[in-house]
Amino acid sequence: RKEVEQDPGPFNVPEGATVAFNCTYSNSASQSFFWYRQDCRKEPKLLMSVYSSGNEDGRFTAQLNRASQYISLLIRDSKLSDSATYLCVVNGGVDYKLSFGAGTTVTVRA
Amino acid sequence: SAVISQKPSRDICQRGTSLTIQCQVDSQVTMMFWYRQQPGQSLTLIATANQGSEATYESGFVIDKFPISRPNLTFSTLTVSNMSPEDSSIYLCSVEGLAGVSTDTQYFGPGTRLTVL
Numbered sequence: 001r002k003e004v005e006q007d008p009g010p011f012n013v014p015e016g017a018t019v020a021f022n023c024t025y026s027n028s029a030s031q032s033f034f035w036y037r038q039d040c041r042k043e044p045k046l047l048m049s050v051y052s053s054g055n056e057d058g059r060f061t062a063q064l065n066r067a068s069q070y071i072s073l074l075i076r077d078s079k080l081s082d083s084a085t086y087l088c089v090v091n092g093g094v095d096y097k098l099s100f101g102a103g104t105t106v107t108v109r110a
Numbered sequence: 111s112a113v114i115s116q117k118p119s120r121d122i123c124q125r126g127t128s129l130t131i132q133c134q135v136d137s138q139v140t141m142m143f144w145y146r147q148q149p150g151q152s153l154t155l156i157a158t159a160n161q162g163s164e165a166t167y168e169s170g171f172v173i174d175k176f177p178i179s180r181p182n183l184t185f186s187t188l189t190v191s192n193m194s195p196e197d198s199s200i201y202l203c204s205v206e207g208l209a210g211v212s213t214d215t216q217y218f219g220p221g222t223r224l225t226v227l
Contacts, residue, residue: 032214043202043218044153087152091214098216102152 003027006088006101013078013108020074021104023088032091033071035062037084038103044087047073078108112137112208114219116201122225123193130189131222133203138183140207143216144176147200156201159186193226200224 006023013019025033032051036044047060050071054063061074075082088101113136123129133142142159157165157178165178180186190197200223204216 034215041223043221046215046217049215097155098214100152 002101003092003099004088004090004101006104008102008104010105010107013106015078015080015108015110017078017108018074018076019078019106019108020072021086021106022070022072023090023101023104024068024070025088025090025099026069027090027092027099028066028069030090030092033062033064034089034098035060035071035073036087036089038087039084047086075106078106080108080110082106083108112139112205112217114203114205114217116203116219116222118222119220120223120225122227125194125226127193128189128191129193129224130187131201131203133186133188133219135184135205137208139205140183141205141216142180142186143204143206144178144186144188145202145204145218147202147221149199153202156188159188159203190224193224195226198224198226 004025007021011019034049035047037047038044048057048062050062050064059076063072085103085105087103090099115134117132144156145153146156147153155168156171157167159165159178159180161180175191177189200221202221203219206216
């Protein structure tokens with residue numbers, strides 16, 4: 001079983017729509033959770049960290065459910081510039097190593 | 111965050127040769143890592159670059175194939191040795207432990223796109 005699993009998508013949504021997707025992780029000892037954004041042929045860039053019960057940053061909301069071992073990302077009022085692959089990243093809990101999901105692709109159309 | 115640069119940004123190499131990739135950070139960091147990302151896949155950790163000691167390699171990666179140096183807190187190199195077409199990938203360095211930033215948050219360099227013919 002993979003340490004971090006994501007729905008690969010793609011999620012094709014119109015501008016202004018809301019899109020949400022989840023990520024599940026296998027290590028119950030994980031302590032830190034992140035969403036990174038990766039544009040085509042670019043490096044991953046930190047979108048937001050997810051701690052405790054989740055947090056919000058502008059149009060982006062991340063939720064953490066420790067009992068069910070998943071985190072989610074919700075994007076409100078989607079912009080064309082939100083088109084990217086979103087990587088779910090989890091701290092393994094045992095050491096400093098991060099585990100990466102394979103990514104969820106979001107395409108926002110005009 | 112920090113400014114992280116990698117050289118070269120891309121290269122096309124012949125099989126059997128070696129390429130050294132450099133990663134430079136504009137501030138001191140605690141941890142530096144090297145990842146590989148093959149087309150359409152997520153990131154795989156190659157090794158942790160330890161300052162002043164041998165790198166710590168992940169399963170499936172060995173020092174003879176991927177020698178790593180980290181002479182100080184702002185610089186590291188990864189060498190891809192005796193290359194084959196299977197080594198074609200994007201190689202990314204990342205850093206952790208920036209001043210004022212939560213530990214275990216990593217920031218990535220722009221990557222080196224390697225093609226082996």
